[in-house]
Amino acid sequence: MNSAQVDAYLDRIGAEHPAWPTVDVLRELHLRHLRTVPFENLSIHLGEEIVLEEKRLIDKIVRERRGGFCYELNGAFGALLRALGFDVTLLAARVYGKDGRLGVPYDHLVLRARTVDGGDWLADVGFGAHSHYPLAIGERGEQADPAGVFRVVEAGADPAGVRGGGASAEFGDLDVLYGGTPQYRLEMRPRVLGDFVSGAWWNSTSPVSHFVRSLVCSRVTEDGGRITLSGSRLTVTAPDGRKEAADLASDAEVLEVYRERFGIELDRVPTVRKADRHG
Structure with a gap:
C-alpha cells in the first residue's frame, strides 16, 4: 500500500494515522473496522467476481466503500496493519459447524x-459476530470482551482447557x-493470500455453503450492539443481547437500509436464488 491508500483506508474507518504500531492502536483500528466496514456476502448474489488480490480488496473496501467476507476483510485489514508497521501473518482456520465438525x-x-510494545494478537474483523477487540494468542484463560467471553486453547482441548477429545488436531493448532x-480451529503456519x-x-x-444459501450484511454499532440485514429482515441487537426485528x-426500503445503515450504494437488491437456498 502506498501512503495515499493508507490515508484513504484510515479515513474510511475514521482513524488517525498512528505514530507507532502499539496494542492500543491495534485495538482501536480493530473496533473502528468492525463499526464501519460491514461483514457481507452481497457480491455472491450480485454476480460480482471475488478476487483475492491486495489491490482489488482495498479498492472494494476503500474506493467502493463496500464490505466483504473473511478473505476480503482480513486480507485488506492485514495489508493496512502491515503498512502501519505491524508484523502481520496470515493464518488459515477451519470453522466448526453446528454439528461440531470442522x-x-x-x-x-x-x-x-x-x-x-510486546504481544501477539489474533485480529479478526471478518467472522461476523465475534470479538470486538483482538485476542491474546498466548493467553489460555478467559478473555473478556464487549461481545462476550472468549478463550484460545490448544486444539482438541475441552472447554476447561484440558488436552484431549475433539476433532483431530495438528501440533500447535489452536x-x-x-x-x-469452539468457533474455529486455527493453524499456526504462515500463509499467503493466494493460499x-x-x-x-x-x-x-x-x-x-451458507454464504451461497443466504444473504447477510452486518456490522457492530456505536453502542456495542449489532445491526444485521438478512435479505429483507432487519435485526438490531442491543449490547445486552435483546433483539428487535x-x-x-419493499426493495426501495431494503436499498435505503443498505445506504443509510451500512453506507453501501446498490442499484438493485441482491437475492438468493431458490436453487441456492434449497439445494
Missing part, C-alpha cells in the same frame, strides 16, 4: 499481529472458543 480447509482467514463453544483461493471459491460457489416491505 469445515473445509482454508475455510477462514485470520491475522496474527505483533506490536512494538481452538478459538466463544462462550465455551485461500480454493476456500473462497468453495464458500462463494458451493450449494452447501422487522421485515422491510
Whole structure:
C-alpha cells in the first residue's frame, strides 16, 4: 500500500494515522473496522467476481466503500496493519459447524499481529459476530470482551482447557472458543493470500455453503450492539443481547437500509436464488 491508500483506508474507518504500531492502536483500528466496514456476502448474489488480490480488496473496501467476507476483510485489514508497521501473518482456520465438525480447509482467514510494545494478537474483523477487540494468542484463560467471553486453547482441548477429545488436531493448532463453544480451529503456519483461493471459491460457489444459501450484511454499532440485514429482515441487537426485528416491505426500503445503515450504494437488491437456498 502506498501512503495515499493508507490515508484513504484510515479515513474510511475514521482513524488517525498512528505514530507507532502499539496494542492500543491495534485495538482501536480493530473496533473502528468492525463499526464501519460491514461483514457481507452481497457480491455472491450480485454476480460480482471475488478476487483475492491486495489491490482489488482495498479498492472494494476503500474506493467502493463496500464490505466483504473473511478473505476480503482480513486480507485488506492485514495489508493496512502491515503498512502501519505491524508484523502481520496470515493464518488459515477451519470453522466448526453446528454439528461440531470442522469445515473445509482454508475455510477462514485470520491475522496474527505483533506490536512494538510486546504481544501477539489474533485480529479478526471478518467472522461476523465475534470479538470486538483482538485476542491474546498466548493467553489460555478467559478473555473478556464487549461481545462476550472468549478463550484460545490448544486444539482438541475441552472447554476447561484440558488436552484431549475433539476433532483431530495438528501440533500447535489452536481452538478459538466463544462462550465455551469452539468457533474455529486455527493453524499456526504462515500463509499467503493466494493460499485461500480454493476456500473462497468453495464458500462463494458451493450449494452447501451458507454464504451461497443466504444473504447477510452486518456490522457492530456505536453502542456495542449489532445491526444485521438478512435479505429483507432487519435485526438490531442491543449490547445486552435483546433483539428487535422487522421485515422491510419493499426493495426501495431494503436499498435505503443498505445506504443509510451500512453506507453501501446498490442499484438493485441482491437475492438468493431458490436453487441456492434449497439445494
